[in-house]
Structure formats: structure tokens, C-alpha cells
Amino acid sequence: VTSHSARADSAGIAGSARALTERRPLGDRVFQALALVAGLIVLAILALILVSTTQQSTSWFSAEGISGIFSTPWITTPGHFQLGALTFIYGTAITSLIAVILAVPVSVSIALLLTEVVPYRWARPIVYIVDLLAVVPSVVWGLWGILVFAPWAQRVVYGPIASGLKGVPVLGNLFGPGSNGAVYGASLFTCGLILAFMITPIVTSLSREVIATVPAIDREGAYALGATRLEMIRGVVWPHSQGGIVGAVLLGLGRAMGETIAAALVIGSSTQITSHLFTPGYSMPAVIANQFGEAFGEFKSALLGIGVLLFLLTIIVNVLARAAVARNMQRSRGA
Amino acid sequence: MPAATEQQKVDLREPRSWRRAKNRIATVVMVVAFVLVIIPLGFVLYTVISKGASIISGRFLTATIPPNVLPANVGGMGPAVLGTILITALATVMAVPIGILAAIYINEYGGRRFLTRLIRFMADVMTGVPSIIMGLFIFAIWVIHFGYSGLAGALALGCLMLPVIIRSSEEMLKLVPEALREASYALGASKSRVTLTVVLPAALGGIVSGSLLAVARAAGETAPVLFTVFTVTAANLNVFSGPNTTLAAQIFANASQPYVGAQARGWGAALTLVAIAFILMIAARLVTGRVTQAPR
Numbered sequence: 294v295t296s297h298s299a300r301a302d303s304a305g306i307a308g309s310a311r312a313l314t315e316r317r318p319l320g321d322r323v324f325q326a327l328a329l330v331a332g333l334i335v336l337a338i339l340a341l342i343l344v345s346t347t348q349q350s351t352s353w354f355s356a357e358g359i360s361g362i363f364s365t366p367w368i369t370t371p372g373h374f375q376l377g378a379l380t381f382i383y384g385t386a387i388t389s390l391i392a393v394i395l396a397v398p399v400s401v402s403i404a405l406l407l408t409e410v411v412p413y414r415w416a417r418p419i420v421y422i423v424d425l426l427a428v429v430p431s432v433v434w435g436l437w438g439i440l441v442f443a444p445w446a447q448r449v450v451y452g453p454i455a456s457g458l459k460g461v462p463v464l465g466n467l468f469g470p471g472s473n474g475a476v477y478g479a480s481l482f483t484c485g486l487i488l489a490f491m492i493t494p495i496v497t498s499l500s501r502e503v504i505a506t507v508p509a510i511d512r513e514g515a516y517a518l519g520a521t522r523l524e525m526i527r528g529v530v531w532p533h534s535q536g537g538i539v540g541a542v543l544l545g546l547g548r549a550m551g552e553t554i555a556a557a558l559v560i561g562s563s564t565q566i567t568s569h570l571f572t573p574g575y576s577m578p579a580v581i582a583n584q585f586g587e588a589f590g591e592f593k594s595a596l597l598g599i600g601v602l603l604f605l606l607t608i609i610v611n612v613l614a615r616a617a618v619a620r621n622m623q624r625s626r627g628a
Numbered sequence: 629m630p631a632a633t634e635q636q637k638v639d640l641r642e643p644r645s646w647r648r649a650k651n652r653i654a655t656v657v658m659v660v661a662f663v664l665v666i667i668p669l670g671f672v673l674y675t676v677i678s679k680g681a682s683i684i685s686g687r688f689l690t691a692t693i694p695p696n697v698l699p700a701n702v703g704g705m706g707p708a709v710l711g712t713i714l715i716t717a718l719a720t721v722m723a724v725p726i727g728i729l730a731a732i733y734i735n736e737y738g739g740r741r742f743l744t745r746l747i748r749f750m751a752d753v754m755t756g757v758p759s760i761i762m763g764l765f766i767f768a769i770w771v772i773h774f775g776y777s778g779l780a781g782a783l784a785l786g787c788l789m790l791p792v793i794i795r796s797s798e799e800m801l802k803l804v805p806e807a808l809r810e811a812s813y814a815l816g817a818s819k820s821r822v823t824l825t826v827v828l829p830a831a832l833g834g835i836v837s838g839s840l841l842a843v844a845r846a847a848g849e850t851a852p853v854l855f856t857v858f859t860v861t862a863a864n865l866n867v868f869s870g871p872n873t874t875l876a877a878q879i880f881a882n883a884s885q886p887y888v889g890a891q892a893r894g895w896g897a898a899l900t901l902v903a904i905a906f907i908l909m910i911a912a913r914l915v916t917g918r919v920t921q922a923p924r
Contacts (some may be wrong), residue, residue: 317818324820325737331729332738332747335794338787339750342761345768402661410658419662426669428905430848432876433898436883437672440891490668521651544756551758553851554876558883578760578851585855600764604757611756615749 342604350598352591362598367564369584369592376595378602380564384481384576385603388556389549391485391570396493396549397542403493404500409522409530420498427494435558438487443478443559451476451571471572479561482570487559488549496545503537503621504530536624540617547610551603553578577603673902680899683892689900693861693878693893696885700892707863708878708897711778712904714867715857715874716847718782719789724839727793728828731835734794735801736823748798754791762787763852776858778867781874784852789842796838800831837912844908848901850876875901 354362357376364377403423407416455470470476507530515525561573562583581596581603588596683700694703730747738744766784774780804827812822828835858871859881875897882894 321818321820324823325733328729328733328737331726332733332744334726335730335747335751335754335791338765338790339754339757341769342757342765346761346764349768349772399661399664402658403665406658406662410655422669423662423665425673426665428844428902428909429669429672430850430876430901430905432848432850432879432883433676433902434672436879436894436898437675439883441675442671490665493665521647523651523654524647526654547756551756551760553758553760554880558880578758581760581764582851582854597764597768600761604761607756607758607761608753611753614756615752619749 339608343601346597346601346604350594350601353594353598356591357595362602365564365566367580369588371590374591374595376591378577378595378599380566381575381577381580381599382602383566384560384574384579385550387481387570387574388485388488388560388576389546391482392488392492392549393542393546395486395489396496396545399489400493400496400541400545401500401538403497404504405526405530407497407501408504409526423497424494426490431491431552431554432558434487434491435555438483438555438559439479442487443480443483445478446483447476447478451478451480451482455571466568467570469569469571471567471569476571477561477573479559479573480571481560481567481574484556484560484574484576485570487555488552491552491555492545492548495548496541499541499544499618500534500538503534503541503618506537506622507533534621537618537621540614540619540621543610543614543617547607547614550610551578551607553582557582676895676898676902679892679895680902683896684899688893688896692863693873694889695861696882696887696890699889702889703893705875705878705893705897705900707861708873708875709900710863710865711857711872712847712874712876712901714865715778715781715853715872716785716843718779718867719785719846720839720843722782723786723789723793723842727790727839727842728797728835730790730794731797731801732823732828735798736819736827748795751791751794755795758851759784759788759849760851763855766852767855771856775869776856776871777869778857778864778872779869781853781857781872782867784856785846785849788849788852789839789846792842792845793839796841797831797835800834800838801827803834804830833915837916840908840912840915844905844912847908848876848905850874850880853877854880875904 353376356374357364361375361377363379363382364375365379366375366377367380368375403419407419411419454468455476458464459469461469511529511533512525515529520528556576557579560576560579562575562579563573564575565573567574577599581600585593585596685704688704689709690706691704692706693708730751734744734748738747762784765787766780770780770783808826808830809822812826813819817826853874854877857874857877859873859877860871861873864870864872879894879897879901882890882897885891885894
């Protein structure tokens, strides 16, 4: 009897709710429509980005073809265009990889420090300081990188390391002097390092968010069994937040790939593919920023095309990252 | 009993075990990681402040940008300061209302519909779109047809700010207690009225704070400005037409100059830009602080 009457009640409520929505004033409906349009603008912008930039770069795509796009020569002399993007794809891959390798251990360590070690009143100032890295504009990192850090690193760090590792099998190829026997301050490694500084705040804050969802009862259980903090982290925190931290890392990777101005200033702007990290290279956003102003015709269309490739790459990385983080959050909420 | 306590003590503390040593090493590693972050941050801020403070003055902030070959004591960054303020303000005026409205749609009207989740997810993804792509986008749909202008730059910066404002505003709207909404409905208010006069004011502090942070980021952006605003050395008060300039664009232009004077002006502009970002960030923190205190 009770269940029957409850059903009747809810039907009654639903009925009156429908009656209410039908009587909604015009202003209300206009406001809802406005809000919906504002929300749809996001989807419209993303779609328009893809359509408009692809439209402007079709002449490059059709002139070079797939094999031309993924080739190395980048000749921008009028009439002799050979516009292959492989050098830039390589530079983007290698610098963002350096950035992630350097930034992730540091970021995850800081996230653990914040969640597992320090008391709450210390956590806030630490977060503020880490976030300051993101407040410094990209162009200021670039200015500092090219005028202060690069000359110092070339003299004090890269030079001695390169002469020490010259001829050593694998390390010599990575950290030895380049083919002309020199090392450069403005180089792939400097770029990767500065990108690492710039992505540290976002990787830290996301890792922290993920780690914070580890249930307190699991932590306490591990401690109650006599685990040290490290053992608790390895046994409880790590398995729980692995997936989410992978998402945070991917998000950092996406940021590093698209970071433009700092890279454009410190990467050294040289169209070569080399394993030597202390020599200059070029990345996709850097070449767009540096050469767009003087480009025309198919050259300009090629730079826009590199932009399309970069857009697609970062969208894929970001979708994967957000999906990984969301799944981790959902699972921990369900548990 | 005392004997038992003694026994327990010995078991629990485990002096000088390898397990405890590893635990201590791990803690030290975490602290070292934080120190590794402070070093470059301190280095950058020290350089910007020491090199920028020697050139910055009231005259520097208002004087016109001289040719690069001239020494540091000539001219300043007036047009760039003006351009930064005008273009960022215009971007804010465009992005903030749309961003808040979109957040209202997601949180108040959308429910758990597929479209709502799609918009929220895509706003998240959009925060990861590189800023240079926004520059290329506005170049392709606006600059090709209407030419360089402050407005074009503001459109690019607005696209960059929009997803950040949507996500931060949405988080703030989520925090407004359901009871407030229900109480207003009980008084017979329509949904739009409840949203505008009850929910929005309750979340306003957080929304303002999130928007200020978005503005701080946008003010320091260079890549979207390069292809939309161009970089000129003369002041342009008309933000709707003709090339303009910003502090970030000038720093980028001056960083690759061999002239000492141009580099010094670059450092002055960098200090100005960092100061603007810091002021906006501190303002955001103050707003949040006041609001989180108010309900208690």
C-alpha cells in the first residue's frame, strides 16, 4: 500500500512540475537559451579552429602530400619551396619528452610532500610558491633563458659535461658535443628544462588532486599494520592513483608540446635532427612563432598546417589525459 | 603491565632498521624536489627584479618605444603598457560574461544530459589548446579579412580565457548550497530569477577570483598576440583598428636584439608584466579570502 501511494505521490509531483515548466515566463526561457548558446560557443570555437586553420593550409597539404609533410627539408626560398615538418615534429617530441622526464618525478614528489608529509598550514604556502612558476609569463622565462641561463649553462654545465662524455657510447651521443665539436646554450636541453619548470605547477596540482582521493581508511589501515610512510605510499597511494597520475603526466606533456614563446627563444632555431641535446633544434610552435611574420603563400600555409598538426596532437593528448583523470576520480568516488 | 609496555615500545620503534632509513630517504627526496622548484623560481624573479628595477620609472612606463640601438636611458614602454591594458580589458569584457553564462548552463540548466557533459569535457580540453593555436585561429578567421587590430588580439585572448572562466565559475556555482535555491523556489521565484539574484551573488567572490586569475594569465600571453595585433612602436589608442602592441610582444621582440639598450628595456617590460600578474593574483586571493570568511 505504501509503495503504491508513494508512486502516486511522485506522479503527482511530476505532473505539477510539468505544469510549472509550461507556465515558465518568457524571460526565463530567453535566459536559458542565452546560457545554452554560451555553452555551445565552446564547441563552436573548437570546431571553427579546426575548419578555419585547415582551410588556410590546404595548399600545403596538397602540394607536399603525406610523404612531403613527414620529410626533413625545410627550404623557404621563393620558388624552391620544400616544406617538410619532420624536423619540428622531432624537436617537439624530444623537448617535451625531456620536460616530462624532468618535471614528473619532482611534481609527484611535491604532491606527496603536500598530501602525506606536511601539516595543512604548511601546505598552502608551498602550493602558492609552486603556483608562482605558472604566474611567470612564458615570454619572461624565454627572456631569462636566452639572456641569463643559456650563456651560464653553456659555460659552466654543458661544456664540462660534453668534454667529459665525448666518445662514451650512448651518453656521448646524447650529451657529447655536436658534430662541429661545440655545445650551445640555446639548445634542445635548455628548452626541455625550461618547459619542465613551466609544466611543474599543473602536474603537481593534478597529482595532488588525484592523491587526495585516496580513502583515509586505506591509509590508516596500512599504518595500523605497521607500514612506514614510504611503504604506505607504495602499497596504498600508488596503486590507487596510478591512472590519475598518468593523466596528470599526459596533461603536462600536452602543455609542453604547445608551449611557444619560451621555446622559440631558447631552442636555438636550427632545422637539424640530432641526438645531441646540447645543440640547437626547432619545435613546431617555435617555428610558427618565429617565421609566421615573414611567411607568404605556400610558406604561410605550411606554418598554418603545422599549427593544425599541433592542434590535433594536443587535442588527442588532452582528451586522453582528461579521460584518465576522470576515470580515476569516478572509481575513487565509487569505492 | 610495565614489562608489557616495555616490550611493545621496542617492537613499534624498530630503531635503525633499513625500512625506517628508506622512509627517511623518501622524505628527504620530497623536500629536495620542492627545493629544486624554488631555485629556478628565485633565480628568475631575482634577475627580473634586479635588472628591471634599475630602468623602471614613471617615465619608462609612459614614454614611447625608441629605436633598438638607443641606450637604456632613452624612451620607455608607454605604448606597450597602454596596449596591454586595453587589449586585456577588451578580452575580459568579452570572455567573462560568456564564460559565466556557460557555467550557469552547465551547472543550473544542463543537468546530467550528454550535451552538458560534452561541453564540460570540451571546456577542459580547450584549456589545453596551445595559445599559439588561438592566434592562428583568429588570424585565419579575422585578421585575413579585417587586418591587424587590438580587437583581434582581444578575441584570441578571450578564446584562451573562456574555458578557464567556465571551469572555475562552474566549481564555484557547485558550492552554492541547494537549500538556498529551494528556499527561493518556495517563495515562487522563477529559475532565471533564482540564478541571477540568489545563486550568482552567493558564488560571486569565487567567480571574480577565478576570472582575475584568467586575466593574469592572458595579460602575459605573447603567442596569440603576435599574429593578431602585430608589434608597433607607436601608441595606438584605437583598440578596434590598426596594429597595436603589448608588453609581452615587446619583450619577445627585444629578447632577440643584440643591443644593450633594447635588452634593458626588455627587462623593464618583464618586471612590469610580472608585477601586473602578481597584483592580479594577490587581488584574486584577497577576494577569495573575504568571501570564504563572510558566511561564517
